[in-house]
Amino acid sequence: MQRFQSILQFKKVSCKNCYKCVRNCPVKAIRVHDHQARIIESQCIYCEKCILVCPQDAKEEQNMIPAICNAMENKTQVIASLHPAYLARFGVTGINGIREAMKKLGFADAADAAEGASLMISQYRALFAEQKEPGIMISSACPVIVQLVKKHYPHLLGNLVQSASMMQFHASYLKKKYPKAEIVYVSPCISAMSELRDSGNEVDYVITLEELVQWMKKEGISIIEKEPEQIAYRSREIAIADGLTDLLGSVKGIRRLSVSGME
Template sequence: MSIIQFKEANCKSCYKCIRTCDVKAISFSNEQARIIPEACILCGKCTLVCPQNAKQVSSDLPIIEGYRKTGAKIYASVAPSYVAAFPGKSFTALSAALKRLGFAHVEETAIGATQVSREYMRLMEEKKMRNIITTCCPTSVMLVEKYYPELVPFIAPVVSPAVAHARMMKKAYGDDIKVVFVGPCISKKQEAKTGRDINAVLMFEELKDWLEQEEICISEPDENPAEMHETVSRLYPSPGGILSTIPRAARGNYKSVAVDGLNRCIQMLDSIRDYNIGGYFIEMSACSGSCVEGPGLKSFETPFLISKDLLLRNSQKKTETPPVPSEETRTDFFAVYNRTMVHDKIPDDETIKEILARIGKTTPESMLNCGACGYPTCREKAIAVYQGKADLKMCLPYMREKAESMSNVILENTPNAIFMLDQEFMVLQYNRAAGRMFDLTEAQTVGMPIELVLPAEDFELVKTTGNPVFNSPREMKDGKLSIEQTIVPVPNGDYLVIARDVTEERENHRKTEEFRRETVEITQKVIDKQMRVAQEIASLLGETTGETKAALTKLKKSIAQGDRL
């Protein structure tokens, strides 16, 4: 799992992170961006540009808390860029605050940087390497390992200052201590994860939040600070800072170049690879502005010029306290770097053409290369689709054309009249059905008040209440045209009006009602006539029944009398 994670609920398909990622280590599918761990070099740029704050960096705070609970001795190695995170705060004050959080001992990472610089000087004196690429920036190292494997032999076989300092502290104070690097760098977390020297990483933003949570202020100085003496190494976090620690005479065998910013690092590596350049000592930092502009300093917003000035002044301070044991410790600073090349399948030209054709890109004119999808060219986007990194729908011009085409088909074929109005209810545009329904011409209608076409009452109601009106019945053209009018405010302040012609529907309704009335009248007449007939029949039946009853009674009586005779 990658150290950088994306919050699924927050991703809004803006592709800003993909556009920003120089190595395109972000995939996009199912409306969600995701880090490709094996391709990512943890520069952290995607965490800085996301407008939805959808990127989160895994925290080592639970690890540090675990050390505290077990009673382990926790030693802090603080990067010299702390002056950008906490301007105006001295190292001794920061040391005191860290000790209140539970750290047993606090030192500056620049102690390790001093030894790394000496290792670089040794390599330059030996002149065995064609080029020497510095190893202070883990992101730059990963860039070479994953994307320029042929240049791995040029990486100086020296650990970073953070690892060097961790080794020095463990040798000086015991291998059982836990070393926590405190700094601005996300990729240090990977360095700690894959190595054994740094046990955890605490970014400056995490430290700030932790101090606020514990209500600890960086104010009172540490009574027993572990200050360093080779203070020039505090320049490491600034562009050219490494070169500043190496005397010019010691660099005589190589031409020295300092490069900051991932894009510039890529350009430098391209030049070395493509033009077979040699004889260079290259200080590489992935962050523009080097470590004082690292991703872990995002929330502090200290201007670069101020940060650089603070570093310079801090490097010129003289230390009055005795040297700390670790500063006088010597140990092994050797490191091995490996080729971990990213293997992406590249499709052939025919496959790329097929992919591009699926989004209507079949001619040079249709290849806009707008970069909205995050890829600089349509061809590179097609390659990313083939590799499973990108989605066809990421092409915004294509999706816009598709949406507009569908909208135009709907607008031009719907029988309803549709108007788009501005905030003052002036006609911006209307569809063909509206022109037919109200006998409109574009020259006369666009820009005029809608009240000249449709009744004004509903528009006044919408303007007053801000609420939409649905299916409001209106009669027009002296009753010859009946409509149902709907007025809906849209988010940008304009209005959408839909007028449905219900003239025929209402005429059919009137005819139905007339037919129903006539049917009721006829039915009533039939009922009345049937009632009269029934009454006449009943009257006739009544007379006949009376006569029959009288005759039968008389017969019965006669029979009865006859039986007694």
């Protein structure tokens, strides 16, 4: 399993003292010292807003691809778990084509994390059925929101739905299928890396979809769309706004309120 100290920082660059990152950080997790912006990771929720506004393109995130390649070279079975957002990023209708491309990279197999979303939804329903007076519950589907609650609203920790994430459910499922494998989660953003530090974590590495795109480009590998899938997971809706609440459906005694964004 990959070990690391910092998920996100800025490269050592000639900062323009524009303070755009400081002004746009929603949780005030950036300070400027000696003309260099620094992220305070104990406060950071990994939303990456600072990166979007930085004119220096100074993102420096944890790169786990070298460690993954090393595991492959050592004949370790490496399985990829792809967040359903891969469908939009690659413009495909299913996983068959990308599975073949990832095997060319050295992966033993690739699977849709929507499988994990189905397991997570089942866990949610079971938890709701157990609680007669659940009170206010906050969905923990997004790692950014989980970090926001943990680091800035700790008094609401008890309101987070006590369930593992889609990423963890899928990793657990894959490790039962491939007991000796190491799991790489392919995420639309870096926030999933925060879960690697949690107790009970079963994921070995996290990379972003953009990193995967660059990796394939470097190796000259392209995705060729295959025949339509036999099974399409409705749980892929977890990747869109209101997806989780729609997938939950009607739950007796529960009134749902879907919101987007940190505000």
